[in-house]
Amino acid sequence: MTPSAALSQMTTTAYGFLLPLAIVLPVAGVLFALLLGGRGAERFALAVMPAGLILSAAIAVGVWRANGVLVYLIGAWPPPLGIALRADGFSAAMLVTTALIISGAGCFAFLGNYRTPDGATEARAPLAFWTLLLSLWTALNCVFLSDDLFNLYVALELLTFAAVPLVCLDGRAPTLLAAMRYLLFALLGSALYLLGATLIYGAYGELDITLLSQKVRPEPAVWVATGLMTAGLLAKTALFPLHLWLPPAHAGAPAPASAMLSALVVKASFFLVVRLWLNLIPWPMSAAPTQILAALGAAAILFGSVLALRQERLKLLIAYSTVAQIGYLFLMLPLASGAHSWAVAAWTGGVLQAVSHAFAKAAMFLAAGLVAETIGHDRISGLHGIGRLLPMTVFAFGLGGLSLMGLPPSGGFAAKWLLLSAAVESGQWQWAAVMLMGGLLAGGYVFRVLAPALAAPNEPVPQRQRVAPGREILVLVLALCAMLIGFAPPELLDLLQIGRPVSTMAVLQ
Amino acid sequence: MNSTTLAGLCGAALVGLGLFGFVTHPNLLRKILAFNLMGSGVFLLFGVVARRGAAAGIGADPVPQALIITGIVVAFSATALAVALLQRLFKETGQATLRSAPKGSSVDGADV
Numbered sequence: 001m002t003p004s005a006a007l008s009q010m011t012t013t014a015y016g017f018l019l020p021l022a023i024v025l026p027v028a029g030v031l032f033a034l035l036l037g038g039r040g041a042e043r044f045a046l047a048v049m050p051a052g053l054i055l056s057a058a059i060a061v062g063v064w065r066a067n068g069v070l071v072y073l074i075g076a077w078p079p080p081l082g083i084a085l086r087a088d089g090f091s092a093a094m095l096v097t098t099a100l101i102i103s104g105a106g107c108f109a110f111l112g113n114y115r116t117p118d119g120a121t122e123a124r125a126p127l128a129f130w131t132l133l134l135s136l137w138t139a140l141n142c143v144f145l146s147d148d149l150f151n152l153y154v155a156l157e158l159l160t161f162a163a164v165p166l167v168c169l170d171g172r173a174p175t176l177l178a179a180m181r182y183l184l185f186a187l188l189g190s191a192l193y194l195l196g197a198t199l200i201y202g203a204y205g206e207l208d209i210t211l212l213s214q215k216v217r218p219e220p221a222v223w224v225a226t227g228l229m230t231a232g233l234l235a236k237t238a239l240f241p242l243h244l245w246l247p248p249a250h251a252g253a254p255a256p257a258s259a260m261l262s263a264l265v266v267k268a269s270f271f272l273v274v275r276l277w278l279n280l281i282p283w284p285m286s287a288a289p290t291q292i293l294a295a296l297g298a299a300a301i302l303f304g305s306v307l308a309l310r311q312e313r314l315k316l317l318i319a320y321s322t323v324a325q326i327g328y329l330f331l332m333l334p335l336a337s338g339a340h341s342w343a344v345a346a347w348t349g350g351v352l353q354a355v356s357h358a359f360a361k362a363a364m365f366l367a368a369g370l371v372a373e374t375i376g377h378d379r380i381s382g383l384h385g386i387g388r389l390l391p392m393t394v395f396a397f398g399l400g401g402l403s404l405m406g407l408p409p410s411g412g413f414a415a416k417w418l419l420l421s422a423a424v425e426s427g428q429w430q431w432a433a434v435m436l437m438g439g440l441l442a443g444g445y446v447f448r449v450l451a452p453a454l455a456a457p458n459e460p461v462p463q464r465q466r467v468a469p470g471r472e473i474l475v476l477v478l479a480l481c482a483m484l485i486g487f488a489p490p491e492l493l494d495l496l497q498i499g500r501p502v503s504t505m506a507v508l509q
Numbered sequence: 510m511n512s513t514t515l516a517g518l519c520g521a522a523l524v525g526l527g528l529f530g531f532v533t534h535p536n537l538l539r540k541i542l543a544f545n546l547m548g549s550g551v552f553l554l555f556g557v558v559a560r561r562g563a564a565a566g567i568g569a570d571p572v573p574q575a576l577i578i579t580g581i582v583v584a585f586s587a588t589a590l591a592v593a594l595l596q597r598l599f600k601e602t603g604q605a606t607l608r609s610a611p612k613g614s615s616v617d618g619a620d621v
Contacts, residue, residue: 081572150576157583161590168594173601180537180594181607187544187587188531194580195524195551201573202558 010079015062016072019085019145022055022095026138033131038122045130046110049103052137056095060495063092069499079148079208086147086210088499090351094144094271097355101263101362102137104478105256108366109133111471112373113254125169129257132169135162136260143268149197149207152272153190156236160186163265166257167249178248185245189235189269196229209280213501218285229276230293236269239293239330240300243323250322251315255369258315262322262365263358270329270354278347279501283338290333297330298434305441309448314368314378317445318361321404324438325357328419331431335422339502342425349418351496352485356411359482360400366475367397376464380449385457392472394453396479401446403482406439411485517557523550535606537598541591548584552577 029048033041062070070087077083087095109115114126139159146152164186168179197207203221206212216222238246250262277286277293304324311317332350336343370393371386372378387394403412416435423432527547531540559573599605 150579154579154583157587161586164590164594168597171597171601173598176594176598176601177607180591180598183587183591183594184531184537184540184544184607187591190587191527191544191547191551194548195554198551198555198558198573201555201576205570 010073010084011071012073012076013068013071014066015059016070016085018055018059018062019070019072019087020074022052022059022141022145023085023138025052025055026134026141029134030131030138033127033134037127039116039118041127041130042110042115045106045134048134049099049106053099053103056092056099056141059087060092060096063087063089063498064495067498079211080206083146083148083151084208084210085145086499087145089496090271090274090499091144092498093351093355093496094267095141097358098137098140098144098264100481101358101478102133102260104362104474105259105366106130106133108259108369108471108474109254109256111468111474112256112369114256128165129169129254132162132166133260136166136265138162140264140268143271147209147275149200149209149212151207152275153194153197156193156269156272157190159265159268160190160236163261166261167253169254169257174248175252178245178252181245182249185235185238185242189232192228192232192235194232196225196227196232199225199228209275213280213282216281216285222281226276226281226289230273230289233269233273233276234296237266237273237326238323239296239326240303240323241296243300243304243326246323247316247319250319250365251313255366255372258319258369259362259365262319263362266322266326267329267354267358270326273330274333274350277333278337286337287334290337293330294334294431297327297333298431300324300327300330301434301438302327302441305438305445308445309441312380314371314380314383314449315365317380317449318364318368321364321442321445322357322361324442325353325361325404328353328357328416328435328438331419331423331435334428335419335426335431336500340426342422343502344497344500345418345425346422347500348493348496349415349420349422352411352415352418352488352493356403356415356482356485359478359485360403360410360412363396363475363479363482364400366471366478367393367400370467370471370475373465373467374463375461380452383449383452384455385453385461387454388457389461389463390467390472392469392476394450396472396476397453398446398450399476399479399483401442401450403479403486405442405446406435409483409486411482411488414486414488513557513560516553516560520550520553520557523547523553525550537595537605537607538592541588541595544591545584545588548580552580555580 033044036044072085074083114129116122116126139155139162142155146155164179164183167182168175199221201207204215235242250258277290301324304320308317308320332346335346336350368378374389403410406412406416420432420435524547527543527550530543534540555573555577559570
């Protein structure tokens with residue numbers, strides 16, 4: 001980025017006023033929901049959803065119309081003293097995805113267990129669920145819009161505080177244990193992150209990522225700081241080998257919570273890893289560290305997929321598949337940095353992978369929830385003939401699976417194809433090989449579920465309870481979103497390029 | 510060695526001790542205390558950073574102090590959440606460590 005372009009990011013731009021609204025709206029929702037309590041909280045949270053959807057769509061349109069990064073200076077104080085909110089193409093894509101998935105999971109929960117019917121006694125669990133859902137939304141929007149290392153620390157902590165109680169909402173011992181393990185990983189991660197941010201401030205006296213990217217030099221303080229911050233973020237993203245907390249936490253949570261945790265929460269800390277290694281650290285400096293991160297990602301793909309193949313329970317299989325799919329995201333880092341010709345494709349591919357995995361995984365977790373409600377368990381060995389009972393749900397699960405495998409015409413195909421072609425074009429064949437292996441393994445674990453589910457049952461499948469058809473349709477809509485991304489027109493993909501970091505270090509060249 | 514360097518080394522030592530305790534102690538309450546020790550070390554380092562800014566002639570840098578206060582509030586909330594979770598875990602299972610639950614009961618499919 002040229003200095004003049006950096007300077008232009010130090011004033012509030014047109015449409016910039018939308019950015020704080022995207023954070024204020026869900027926060028106001030949390031406060032009002034707590035005030036209203038019970039049924040009022042449920043209805044209020046539902047009313048916030050369309051408003052949040054419109055707001056995030058408006059930000060995406062704003063980025064598109066302005067054809068540049070949207071900036072809002074809080075209190076009109078420019079950085080380094082003030083805090084700037086910024087939205088680029090990646091932020092806009094994540095904001096819209098977040099709004100859609102939270103609305104989908106929210107409607108799913110409202111049609112299911114988290115609605116208090118008229119006349120019934122109000123319970124604590126639904127109130128906790130709805131306030132946590134809105135808190136989660138606040139924290140996610142805050143992460144996607146912040147550009148200040150300390151502000152991002154606070155946003156990440158808010159996210160942890162909203163995500164951990166969602167894991168143990170039912171209060172049973174195994175989920176409490178999973179939540180505790182998740183909290184410890186997250187706390188250690190944020191302490192390491194804050195230590196890194198302290199060192200960066202000590203070296204440069206600034207915390208604004210855009211300003212810092214002009215100043216960082218390859219020196220020990222920066223290496224130690226980015227190393228600590230990255231280690232902390234990897235613990236929160238659950239990248240191999242720090243993934244141990246993820247499967248029990250995501251598999252034990254209630255279905256709508258699992259969907260949000262797996263689709264969105266792990267992406268927030270990944271988003272920050274991208275900000276760190278593609279926005280903050282300029283190209284030749286980031287070359288070697290991003291190779292290490294991609295190697296961990298490759299290990300996550302293989303290890304996570306093989307473990308997913310060995311699971312006996314559907315929700316654990318889907319959770320291990322998240323461990324694997326997170327690996328693909330990290331393959332974007334060495335490919336998308338610098339001003340290379342392949343960086344454009346790799347950047348788009350990485351963003352598409354984050355978005356399409358979010359939709360596919362949300363659909364799959366919600367589908368698993370419906371399966372468990374219908375037959376009373378989620379053992380894969382007992383799924384015979386479930387396709388007869390829940391045709392739409394099993395179809396949605398299959399569509400989500402197509403996206404994970406990377407088969408056309410899904411969003412996962414577009415993402416993996418772009419990453420694959422970038423890997424081949426840049427001569428980094430090893431990542432291409434891992435991606436192909438990962439696709440095959442994903443095919444294996446999706447087939448393990450679909451084959452019995454679609455087989456003709458020998459005896460009638462015992463049905464414990466019926467599920468509302470509206471919930472089946474919601475799951476299908478989310479899965480279709482993952483498909484539709486594969487048909488995204490080039491103009492939409494150009495939106496993702498807005499704000500793509502292409503800075504290179506002048507001193508090293 | 511001046512007092513700023515000494516404070517910085519103390520901060521680093523606190524972070525190291527906290528990290529060691531966090532990783533090695535199986536008892537969850539000790540882990541939470543170790544996390545707080547680590548946090549105190551980070552805040553002390555932030556203070557040293559502010560002091561170094563003063564040594565460079567900018568006057569006492571007020572930004573890190575504002576950040577420390579925010580950080581303390583965040584760490585306090587984190588501790589409160591962790592302790593509440595630990596209390597509930599102890600009430601449900603009688604254990605205060607991360608020993609795994611009996612095999613097979615880890616994820617009950619019936620819950621949705």
